[in-house]
Amino acid sequence: MTSHQTAQTMKPATAAKKLGVYLEATPAEFQEGVVSRTELNSLQTDPPAWLQELRANGPHPRPVVASKLGVSIAGLARGGVTEALTTEQIEALKTDNPEWLQKERATQAEVRKETVRIKEKQKEKDAQRADQPRGPRS
Incomplete structure (x- = not known):
């Protein structure tokens, strides 16, 4: 029997808090979905333009x-x-x-x-x- 590991996910509000950004200013697709641990790590190591903009200017x-x-x-x-x-x-x-x-x-x-x-x-x-x-x- 093989065990399937499910990806650890979090609510957008939790992910926004960990990223240090204001949730309401994030893109709609970020606010409406769930964020996996892998996606969060990716956002932290290689932030997209919208995240860089939010961190710089709010x-x-x-x-x-x-x-x-x-x-x-x-x-x-x-x-x-x-x-x-x-x-x-x-x-x-x-x-x-x-x-x-x-x-x-x-x-x-x-x-x-x-x-x-x-x-x-x-x-x-x-x-x-x-x-x-x-x-x-x-």
Whole structure:
């Protein structure tokens, strides 16, 4: 008896997320079908023109917008940005540097510093535990 392996597939929304693109901006055939793991790998290694265009100019999904602006997704929402933005719109926001963006960037910087501090503290605790002699095992 031979076993048939079925190709692993995913919904277009999942594939778009993995590709870092805004689903609604993708071609209709991409949105309406399913994407196999092989097709996804092919799109990642040899992106077609439409994917290159989306990655370069957008519209970009919120995680990409947040990353390009140096803020969190929640920070985008607090700033009133709820839609996908193009690269041009992102650059305009960076140039205008509104007060909400300055505040959210500062908040994000503090979060990063705190994350580093916690990691360092954990490393110290781990090192102290490693240095402590262990009692006999029973």
